[in-house]
Amino acid sequence: MPPANRPTFRFAPSPTGRLHLGHALSAILNAQEAQRVAGRFLLRIENTDLTRCTPENEAGIYEDLTWLGLRWEEPVRRQSEHFADYKDALERLQALGLIYPSFLSRGEVRRRIADAEATGQRWPRDPDGVPLYPGDERGMPDAERQARMASGAPFAWRLDMHAALMRVGHPLSWTETGEGPAGETGQVQADPSLWGDVVLARKEFPASYTLAVVVDDALQGITHVVRGRDLFHATAVHRLLQTLLDLPEPTYHHHRLVLDGEGRKLSKSAGSQSLADLRAAGATPGDIRVMLGL
Template sequence: MTLLTFRFAPSPNGELHLGHAYSALLNQKLAMHTGGRLLLRVEDIDTTRCTPEFEAGMFADLKWLGLGWEEPVRRQSEHFADYEAVLERLIREELVYPAFMSRGEIRAFIADSERRGRDWPRDPDGVPFYPSADKALPVKERKRRIAENAPFAWRLDIGAAMARAGKDLTWAEFTDETLSATRPVEARPQDWGDVIVARRDIPTSYHLAVVIDDALQRVSHVVRGQDLFSATGVQRLLQEILGLPRPVYFHHRLILGPDGRKLSKSLRDTGLAALREAGASPDDVRKLVGL
C-alpha cells in the first residue's frame, strides 16, 4: 500500500507568520489522520532574499509548534542540476524561448499598444502579459544575444505547451479539510500568458521547481493556500507536458490580518517568533488559526 505524502514547503525569505502555522499544522493533521508522511521542503531558489538566518528561524518556529517531518529536508538550492536537466529538455522541444525585454521595454510596449486602443491582457495577479515579440526572433539572433550575455529569462510558450498537452486540463480539488470528496477543476494556464520557467543565472522558477520536486518526492497531496489556486493551472500544464504524476490538491482558507488582508512576511504580520516571545504557546497558535 502506497503511503499518502504531504509536504509543507516554505521559503526562508522572511519570518513565518500565523498563515504559515495554519498550513504547516493542517498538513501535519492530515498526514497523521491518514497515516501518511509529512515532508518539509525549503524553497530557496531565490538565493538573494533567502538567508541562513531566516532558515534557522523557520526551523525554530516549526519545532516550537510541534511539527515533525521526515529527514532529509530537501533544499531546492542544492538541486539546481535537477531543474536544469528538465529545462534543457523544454529548450530542445521548443516549448520555451529566451525573453530579452526589460521591465521598462515591456511597459513602453504595452503603453504604446494601449494608446492604439488595445486592452492589454493581465494575469490573475494583475501583471500584464509578456509581449510576444521575442517568440518571433530567429534562432541565430537568440544565440547571438545569449552569447553576448544579454539579460534574459526562459518563458514557457503557453500556446505551444497547450498544443502539446493536447487535451482539456483539470485537476482534482478536495472540497473541504476532511479530504473526503473531490471535484474537478478546469486548469486555465492560458490566463497567465508566457510565464517565466527559468532565469539566466537560476535554471528554474517556482512553477518548474515545485512540479519537479513534487514528482521526485512522490507527493500525493498538495495542501496550500487559496492564493495559489489559479497558479495550479500552470503547474498542471507543466506536469502534463513533462509526463509527471499529478497530485490531488486542497487550497485552504487564508489567515487574514485584523484589516482583512492577507498576512505578509515583509510586514512581519503576526510573526511566530514575536508571538512566542510575547508568551504565546503552541496551543494558543492552534486556537488563533482555528485548529
C-alpha cells in the same frame, strides 16, 4: 504500507523571512492530514533565490515548526542542492521546442503596456492581475537568440504557452478537495492560457517557483498538495507542466487564507507579525491554534 505508496504531504516555505500565522496554518494542516491517513509529512526549503534566502531565516523555520510541535521526515529537501534537477526539466522542454529566451526588460514591457493602453487597448492580465508578457521573441531566429545570449544580455526562459497547449492537445483539469475563491471544488477545469508565457527560469536563477514546485513534488513523491487559496489558479500551469514532463498528478487542497485586519493575506514583505514575535510576546503553540481557529 511501503513508503512509496503512502499518502505524502509537504510544507515548503521559502527562507526570505520568518514564518507567520498563514504559514503556521498550512504547516499544521499538512501535518494533521498526514497523521490522519497514516501518511508522510515532508519539509522542503524553497531557496532557489540565493540573494534573498538566508541561513538565519532557514534556521528560524526549523525553530518555529519545532515549537509548534511538528515533526517531519529527514532529510529536508533544499532546492539549492538540486539545481541539476531543474536544469534537466528545462532542457527537456527546450528539446520539445516549448521554451524561448525573452530579453525585454520590465521597464520595456511597462512602456509597451502604457503605449497600448494610451490608445484605448486593454492589455491582458493573468489571474493575479499582472500584465501578460508580449512574447516578441517567440519567432526570433535562433542565431539572433544565441548571439544575444552570448553577449551577456539578461534573459528569462519562458514557456511558449500556445505551443505547449498545442502539444498537449486536450483539456486539463485537477482534483480539488478544498475549494477555490469562487467555491470551485471536485474536478476543476484548468486554463493555463490565462497566465501567458510564464517564466520558468532566468539567467541568474535555475528555476522559477512554477517549474521547481512541479519537479520537487514529483521527485519527493508528493500525493497531496495542501496550500493556500492564493495559489489555486496557478495550479493550471502546474498541471500543464506535469503533463508536458510526464510527471504524476497530485490531489490538490487549497485552504482558506489568514487575513490581517484590513482583509489582506499575511505576507513577509508586508511585515506581518511573525511566529517568533508572537512567541516572544508570550503566546503558546496552543494559542496559535486558537488564533487559527483550529
